[in-house]
Amino acid sequence: MANNDKIYEVYRGKRGVELERKTKERIEWILNEVDTANSILDIGCSQGIISLLMAQRGQKVYGLDIQEEAIKFAENLLENEFEACKENIKFKCIDFMKFDTDNKFDCIVITEVLEHLQNPIEFLEHAKKFLKQSGRIIITVPFGVNDHPDHYSTFYLSNLVAIVEKSFEIKKVQYIGRWTGLIAINKEDTQLFSYTQEEISKLENNFLEVDWEMTKRIQTLYQNGIEANAKYKQATENYELLKQKYIYELEKNKELLQENTRLTEAKEIVTKLIQQLYGEMGDEVQILKESKALISRLETQNNYLKHENAEYRRKLSLITDTSIGKIGIKVYKLLKKIKSKLR
Template identity: 30%
Template sequence: MDKIRDKIYDAYHNELGASFGEKVRERIHWIVKNVKGQEILDVGCSQGITSILLGREGKNVLGIDYSSSAIQDALKNLEKEEEETKKHVKFEHCNFFLKEFEKKFDVIILGEVLEHISDINTFFEKTTNLIKDEGLIIVTTPFGINDYIDHKRTFYFKDFLELQINSFGIENITLFGKWIGVIYRKNKEALKIDLKVLEKLEAGFFDVERTLNNEVAELRRKVSKLTEQLENVKKQKEPASNDYKNKYIEEKKEKIKIQEELYNAYSKQEELINNYKKLMDEKEKIQKLYDNLRNSKLGKFQIKYWNMRNKKRRI
């Protein structure tokens, strides 16, 4: 676990690049904004940035992580804070599956945790048992295919619907490009969508996304190879001949072409995610219209009429 270091605190402060930092802050700020209540459990807290931000606002936060190096980083980062913040935040190295908790929480944060879990049902069921009435579980995770080395599963919308257990229903869903945020509330009616239709839709979505990811991987391989070739050319003081110069120019053109193809592949992938979100929004609107019609007087009368008609046909 410690061999794969999560640098979320560093990323938040732009130490891994400004663009990446902006995306990380968008997800973390969304989590912080949606936290309600005083007692917070941050599972998989990593370097502690989310816990620290909540501690600054006077929330009582327990951040836990399976990685000892992550907790060491979190404790060092906490030392940089004001004394008032330190009073509200605690970090602990432990295994969530095995730890026994002495109290329940208003909010449990699972920030990019579920994709690392194999037995997700047991994990999530334990999470629901630690929540107070009307409490929240806030989840963020990569949306769709993410081939990072320690990710054990791919998440689509259907997977989050199936996690509506123990009286927890989905209250909010937000997409952040290749990431998704989901908020579950205790004692809330489950969000209902035809899972069979959704399963077929997402199977097609998976096939398209896998193809795009494979294309991107192949383009990266070509770029890496051409970069290596160009570096070898640069080491030469003078090209030995016009042929060598022409080869250098052609290789540079090819690299630019591949980079353009790589950018286009990423653009297609982003467009696919946006279209999927629009489709899900439209499906939810249609579902609400159908439910409203079905529960109206006219709808009930129409259903009763068709039931009588079908009954006569069978006779």
């Protein structure tokens, strides 16, 4: 009997507001039906929420579950409770069909367990051993189809009644949305459940409620489907536009690549031509280089001579601008004239 219930997450609202509301409604019904029972055996307690709530009210609770993970989770929750609550509760990981005790309980709670069993009748007969005479058993199961891989049974009313009344006398059937709740008593001489008009009406009303809920969900899903189809259509159109744009850009890029290839090839041809010309005109190129070097040297010498000439003129100007210099120039010119006549 596997139980992968996540009741704690649901109870804390981590799986939707509506599911939280319905789950708390079911749990509240269970707590009200437990009423003033002093000792309670919670079979299939899962993560221990209902057991803890009963213990907080001062009731003595023994919680059993086959899954070790669920029991460890429940024990961790218990660590955060007050000492008084801790004293009221005990958890144990065990297959219930192997469970045994000399104690008998005022009340037994079996919530969302029977649908997981291949032989629920044997399971309830075993539970009967631990319930006091006139003690109360509280059972809840999913109402109708609940597509779970670990479910062996789907319960409405008659098949649930047939199983339970083999061991107990059914006192009350309650429909809580997607769940069916059943209260039964442990008696020696039991009476069969009476399918009164009232019971049939309650069943039909719950079918009506569930049908309306499913109809609304179908309508919502249908509307969501229409919106999803519209979005899909728009997405398809956008995809086609992007696809065309991509093809255009791809072709454009292809042309650019071809142009780049042509330019690369032209560059290679020019490079080869330059190399070829350089090889054929090697001597001319060398002469040009030497001529360029000679011109550079001549320009350097010319610049030096210009500088020396300017310096000579400056020094000559210094001489000719003085009185002695002027007399010297006149003497020079006179001597030059006499020398000319002597010739």
